[in-house]
Amino acid sequence: MKPQLQFFIGKGGVGKSTTSAITSVHLSRNFHNILLVSMDPAHNQRDIFQQDFGEKPQRVANHLVVKEVDVDYWIEKYLKETEKAIKRTYSYESAFNLQNYFNVLQFSPGLEEYALLLAFENIIHTFDDKDIIIFDMAPTALTLRFFSLPFITLIWLEELLKLREKIYAKKEIISEIKIGRKTIQQDKIKAKLEILIQQYEHLGDHFKSDAAKINLVMNNDKLSFSEAFRIKKKLNDIGIDIESVLVNKSNSKAVPDEVRDEFNNQKITPFPFSSKNLIGFKAINDYIDENNEIFLY
Amino acid sequence: MVPIVKTVKDKIVSAFQVADEVMRSKAVETIEYEVGELDNIFAILVLGAFIGIPSPPIHITMALLPEMENELEIMLEKVSTAHDPLGDLFSVLDID
Numbered sequence: 445m446k447p448q449l450q451f452f453i454g455k456g457g458v459g460k461s462t463t464s465a466i467t468s469v470h471l472s473r474n475f476h477n478i479l480l481v482s483m484d485p486a487h488n489q490r491d492i493f494q495q496d497f498g499e500k501p502q503r504v505a506n507h508l509v510v511k512e513v514d515v516d517y518w519i520e521k522y523l524k525e526t527e528k529a530i531k532r533t534y535s536y537e538s539a540f541n542l543q544n545y546f547n548v549l550q551f552s553p554g555l556e557e558y559a560l561l562l563a564f565e566n567i568i569h570t571f572d573d574k575d576i577i578i579f580d581m582a583p584t585a586l587t588l589r590f591f592s593l594p595f596i597t598l599i600w601l602e603e604l605l606k607l608r609e610k611i612y613a614k615k616e617i618i619s620e621i622k623i624g625r626k627t628i629q630q631d632k633i634k635a636k637l638e639i640l641i642q643q644y645e646h647l648g649d650h651f652k653s654d655a656a657k658i659n660l661v662m663n664n665d666k667l668s669f670s671e672a673f674r675i676k677k678k679l680n681d682i683g684i685d686i687e688s689v690l691v692n693k694s695n696s697k698a699v700p701d702e703v704r705d706e707f708n709n710q711k712i713t714p715f716p717f718s719s720k721n722l723i724g725f726k727a728i729n730d731y732i733d734e735n736n737e738i739f740l741y
Numbered sequence: 742m743v744p745i746v747k748t749v750k751d752k753i754v755s756a757f758q759v760a761d762e763v764m765r766s767k768a769v770e771t772i773e774y775e776v777g778e779l780d781n782i783f784a785i786l787v788l789g790a791f792i793g794i795p796s797p798p799i800h801i802t803m804a805l806l807p808e809m810e811n812e813l814e815i816m817l818e819k820v821s822t823a824h825d826p827l828g829d830l831f832s833v834l835d836i837d
Binding site: 614637 | 768
């Protein structure tokens with residue numbers, strides 16, 4: 445069975461890392477095999493668990509391993525592979541001044557979310573033995589770009605494919621008139637575009653599948669609500685639904701009316717405020733013991 | 742068949758074949774020009790980031806670049822006639 449994918453998203457500083465860490469520990473205590481992935485370049489999980497993490501998952505508890513996505517590693521890996529592919533085709537790569545170009549390319553806009561997407565693809569293929577993979581996401585802007593990347597890419601790819609098909613059809617006419625039959629080489633670009641479309645459709649399907657659960661984290665304040673409402677709208681625009689809402693650092697169990705009105709189809713869970721610092725495995729376990737009722741949903 | 746008659750017949754057939762080829766090439770000249778233009782538009786679209794026009798996300802450009810040797814050549818050729826686009830078009834349409 446494919447693992448369930450849980451994403452913790454929200455405004456910067458609302459407690460995505462803390463709530464995802466608490467949820468991971470709680471689920472692992474119930475014997476689910478959990479992989480917690482820090483997708484946020486700020487990587488707060490190492491501060492919460494007081495342990496260094498990296499690309500290789502580290503064991504935190506019996507059923508819980510934690511991994512940090514190293515964006516720089518994925519960008520470097522991607523650029524190296526691309527450079528190799530280009531060098532295979534163009535023997536005169538020195539005319540392109542390719543190395544210099546690639547040195548600059550690592551700072552291109554859009555590469556950070558693409559690197560996250562590559563890491564995500566790798567994780568879901570590598571860790572398909574886990575029951576649940578929990579993604580502690582970056583703050584709103586980067587996360588929205590990450591979720592929308594497959595869909596934006598598909599819009600471009602489909603338009604480019606239309607143009608390519610037009611070119612191919614005209615080449616077929618030329619071949620038919622010139623030599624009496626349609627014998628033209630297969631269009632490599634068209635074939636590549638078709639492969640890319642399949643890949644990105646598959647990636648986009650992961651975000652829309654029943655296995656993907658989006659948990660929107662917010663605090664009990666106006667700024668946090670406004671941003672959460674915008675996130676919901678932006679995700680709905682690309683066909684992704686919010687599964688549940690976590691109101692973190694909540695002083696009461698009551699859910700604010702405006703949140704209940706906006707998220708009337710979602711589960712809303714208040715995460716009580718903790719007067720203690722939630723740092724270290726023991727502190728998280730104590731929090732779960734004290735607030736066990738929040739996991740009854 | 743008398744050898745001279747065969748030779749004459751072969752020459753006539755060959756002349757017709759050449760004429761056929763020429764006519765076929767003439768017939769597709771305009772459409773070939775159009776394909777060249779479309780290839781050029783495709784290359785400019787994909788490689789727009791290099792010349793400052795709106796372009797696809799960089800990973801699309803990078804994924805297609807290894808397959809685009811021919812399109813790059815066309816684009817570079819077009820650059821040499823870019824200063825006189827009407828002349829280029831008129832030569833295809835046989836306008837003096």
